[in-house]
Amino acid sequence: MKKSDFIVIAVIVVCLLPFFLFDSVYDTYCAANQRFPLWMAFLKFGVLATFGEMLGSRVKTGKYYHEGFGLAPKFVVWGILGMWIALAMSVFRLGVPAFMGRYAAFAGVSAAMAGPMSWLKLLGAFCVSVMMNTAFAPVFMTVHKISDMHIAEHGGAFSALFKPVAVKRHICEMDWGVQWGFVFKKTIPLFWIPAHTLTFCLPQDLQVLFAAFCSVILGLFLSIASMMKRA
Numbered sequence: 001m002k003k004s005d006f007i008v009i010a011v012i013v014v015c016l017l018p019f020f021l022f023d024s025v026y027d028t029y030c031a032a033n034q035r036f037p038l039w040m041a042f043l044k045f046g047v048l049a050t051f052g053e054m055l056g057s058r059v060k061t062g063k064y065y066h067e068g069f070g071l072a073p074k075f076v077v078w079g080i081l082g083m084w085i086a087l088a089m090s091v092f093r094l095g096v097p098a099f100m101g102r103y104a105a106f107a108g109v110s111a112a113m114a115g116p117m118s119w120l121k122l123l124g125a126f127c128v129s130v131m132m133n134t135a136f137a138p139v140f141m142t143v144h145k146i147s148d149m150h151i152a153e154h155g156g157a158f159s160a161l162f163k164p165v166a167v168k169r170h171i172c173e174m175d176w177g178v179q180w181g182f183v184f185k186k187t188i189p190l191f192w193i194p195a196h197t198l199t200f201c202l203p204q205d206l207q208v209l210f211a212a213f214c215s216v217i218l219g220l221f222l223s224i225a226s227m228m229k230r231a
Helices: 003-021 023-035 037-061 071-100 109-113 119-153 158-162 167-173 176-201 204-230
Strands: none
Touching: 003 023, 023 037, 023 204, 037 071, 037 204, 071 109, 071 119, 071 158, 071 176, 071 204, 109 119, 119 158, 119 167, 119 176, 176 204
């Protein structure tokens, strides 16, 4: 391990320790979630997903941060995407059980999703996860990849956020062999569907936070995909 690894671990411990030592910190966090759910989603994804990309950079280059990484624009982009994810989670969490409830065999799914853990709740969470990861995730992953290419093209400068995105060109330049063969075909069924099934089994206050933690894993997946592209 490098010195930077110990520094990162120390920062994580310092940030998380107050939640375990002081009930007031956790209560404040819960109250903020209730009052400002979208802004809290912005913060959670901005911090955690960007950190996930830093971990990916550590795996790929040996450094958490390098010239052209684009820490500030990545934070903003991930924050906005986090708000989008939070909205999508609400739509699928409510919509899929409501649709299932139209059929007698699944009449209790909506109630089960709000209750304690049960097989019916697990089934509902799985169906929500499947729909979200097949209908929403591919579009989301493509949008994120385009934004990542745009930031890289401008050297990680914050001004990239205010410049037009060459969407058509980036789509043409994207390595669809990796995007389809690894990001869509492997990570969605093997990781994201199981991970989000667990997410929708959790209490609602923790779902967006857990999804943001999962985005840390996404950073590692992105670094693997990048190395596969180079290979």
